[in-house]
Amino acid sequence: MRIWLVCCLCWSLKINQGWAQTRRITPVAVKPVPTPPKSTTFTIGAKDESTQTDLAATYSIQAVLAKKYYKGTSKPGKPYSFALERSDTLVVTTRVPGYDTIEEVMVVSCDTCGMYEHIALMEKESAVFTDLRANQTIRLDNVYFDQGSYVLRKDSHLQLDKLLNTLRANPNLKIEIGGHTDNVGDRRLNLLLSEHRAKVIANYLISKGIAESRLRYVGYGDARPIAPNDVEANKEKNRRVEFLVLEN
DSSP states (O other): OHHHHHHHHHHHHHHTTTTOOOOOOOOOOOOOOOOOOSOEEEEEEEEETTTOOEEOEEEEEEETTTTEEEEEEEBTTBOEEEEESSOEEEEEEEEOTTBOOEEEEEEEOTTTOSEEEEEEEEOBOOSSOOSOOTTOEEEOTTOOBOTTOOOBOGGGHHHHHHHHHHHHHOTTOEEEEEEEOOSOSOHHHHHHHHHHHHHHHHHHHHHTTOOGGGEEEEEEETSSOSSOTTSHHHHHHHSEEEEEEEEO
């Protein structure tokens, strides 16, 4: 339709050019349409919820639509940041030693601004696990092993000491420690790895004076996933250590 209209206008001018008057057309200034930012810089830091003090933190971030994963750390006065190329939904897990791990879901729009800032407000971990009931399962989010290893990292001691204090404060408490893996690799090796990790934690508690009769350790391998083993973020959720309340 546009081509047809242009041809008709040109033809009309040609046949009437003998009597048509020449007109000058003053161009009208058109305000340029703002160009949306090509990307958004996502910046995140962590603060103590009570004191508003900056905290050093570690982040695991899943960009759902882009199917990308980001890991990084922040320090007081130096947040962690990365570029998003499109509007997306982010699942952000923030960890700070001595504080409860939090997971937040947020929608970040790349159409409106070039920077998006977020502060994770962290609550201090209590000294013990509370309100424990029989058959309740508690995930130990801050217990760490190197990949493919059952050597316990030192930064795990804070949360294990919380479990230790809980056992000391509740003499009737008996628990099962369960190790879990994703489905990557040989299933038999994963089963053995998960059992060794659970045993290491049990031995740590026994070395601190907890009676062996109050503890049971089991390796489940990949038999009990809590998320599909389809993407790395879900596999990370399946690689975990938990304790199950047997009696209390």
